[in-house]
Amino acid sequence: MKRIAIFASGSGSNAERISTYFAENQSVSIEFFLSNNPTAGVIERGRRLGIPTVIFDKKTFSKTDKIVNLLQNQEIDLVILAGFLWLIPENLVKAFPNKIINIHPALLPKYGGKGMWGHFVHEAVVEAGEKESGITIHYVNEHYDEGKVIFQATCELVPTDTPDDVARKVQALEHIHFPVVIESIIAEQ
Ligand code: GAR
Numbered sequence: 071m072k073r074i075a076i077f078a079s080g081s082g083s084n085a086e087r088i089s090t091y092f093a094e095n096q097s098v099s100i101e102f103f104l105s106n107n108p109t110a111g112v113i114e115r116g117r118r119l120g121i122p123t124v125i126f127d128k129k130t131f132s133k134t135d136k137i138v139n140l141l142q143n144q145e146i147d148l149v150i151l152a153g154f155l156w157l158i159p160e161n162l163v164k165a166f167p168n169k170i171i172n173i174h175p176a177l178l179p180k181y182g183g184k185g186m187w188g189h190f191v192h193e194a195v196v197e198a199g200e201k202e203s204g205i206t207i208h209y210v211n212e213h214y215d216e217g218k219v220i221f222q223a224t225c226e227l228v229p230t231d232t233p234d235d236v237a238r239k240v241q242a243l244e245h246i247h248f249p250v251v252i253e254s255i256i257a258e259q
Contacts, residue, residue, distance in 0.1 A: 071097055072256050075146045077104045077154035080188070082112025084152035084173060084244055089119050091249035098256060101144055106131065106156055131156060138165045147259070150252065151210060155187050160212050170210035171255065173248050175240045177222055178206040182215030192233035192240070202226055203236055205243045207251050221251045 074092075076085045085103055092098040103116045103123040116123040130136050138161050141149065151158070151172040158170060174182060176191045186194070195203045204224035209217035223246075225239040 071099055072147045072259070073099050073101050073145055074148045074150060074252075075101055075104060075141055075144070076150045076152050078110060078112040078152045079105060079107050079155040080110055080112065080153045082110065082115045082153070083241065084248055085112050085150075086115045086119065087245045088150065088152065088249045088252060089121060091253075098253075101146060104137070106154075112153075128156070132159050135161055138162050141166070148252070148256065152248070153188070157184075157214060158210050158212070163210065163212050168209055171220070171252065172208055172210045172215070172217070173244055174206045174208065174215050175203075175237070175244070176206065177202070177204045177224065178208065178215050178219060182206075184214050186215070189233055189237065192236040195227070195236055196231060196233050199229070200227055203240055205240060205247065207248065220255065221247065223247050 076088060078085045089100045092100060100121055103112050103121055105112055105123055105125055108125050113123045126137060142165065147169065149166050149170040151170065163170065176195060181191050181194050202224045204222055206219055207221040208219045211217040223243045225243055227236060
C-alpha cells in the first residue's frame with residue numbers, strides 16, 4: 071500500500087481529482103490533506119470525500135519538525151503539492167528525498183519562482199503574448215519551482231485568450247495528467 075498526503079492552499083480541485091482517481095485502487099491510499107489556509111476549499115472537498123485535513127500555521131511548518139514527524143508517523147510514501155503556496159522547508163525536503171511532487175501551472179523554467187502562482191502565472195503568460203502554456207510536474211527541492219522536471223504537457227493559446235481562459239485550459243491539463251503521472255511515479259518506486 072502506498073500512502074499519499076496532499077498539501078493544498080486553495081480550492082483543492084486537483085486534490086479532489088487525485089483522490090477520486092485512486093478511490094477504487096486498493097494499493098494507493100490518500101491518507102489526508104494538509105493546508106495552511108483554514109478557509110481553503112480543499113477542506114470542504116475533504117469532508118465530502120471522507121478525507122481529513124490537517125491545518126497548520128507558518129511557524130509550525132517552517133520552524134518545527136511537527137509536519138515531518140506527522141508524515142513519518144503516518145508512514146507517508148509520497149507527498150503531493152496540489153496548489154500549495156509556501157516554500158517547502160529543508161527538513162521536509164531532506165526527510166522525503168524525491169518523494170515530494172509539485173504541479174506548476176506553466177511550462178517551467180518560464181513563469182516560475184516566488185510569487186508566481188495561480189492567476190499571476192496566467193496573467194504573465196497573456197501579457198507576454200505566449201502562443202502556448204501548459205503544466206509542469208516536478209520533484210521539489212528547497213527552491214521554488216526548481217526541482218527536476220518529471221512531465222510537461224502543453225496547450226495552445228490564441229491572441230484573444232484572457233488569463234481566465236488560460237487558467238481553464240491549464241486546469242483541464244492538470245486534471246487529466248496529474249493523477250496519471252502520480253500513478254506512474256508510484257509504479258517506479
Ligand atoms: C493549480 O493550477 C496549480 O497548478 C497551482 O495552483 C492551482 C491550484 O488549483 N499551483 C501553483 O500555482 C503553484 N505555484 P486547485 O486548488 O483547484 O487544485
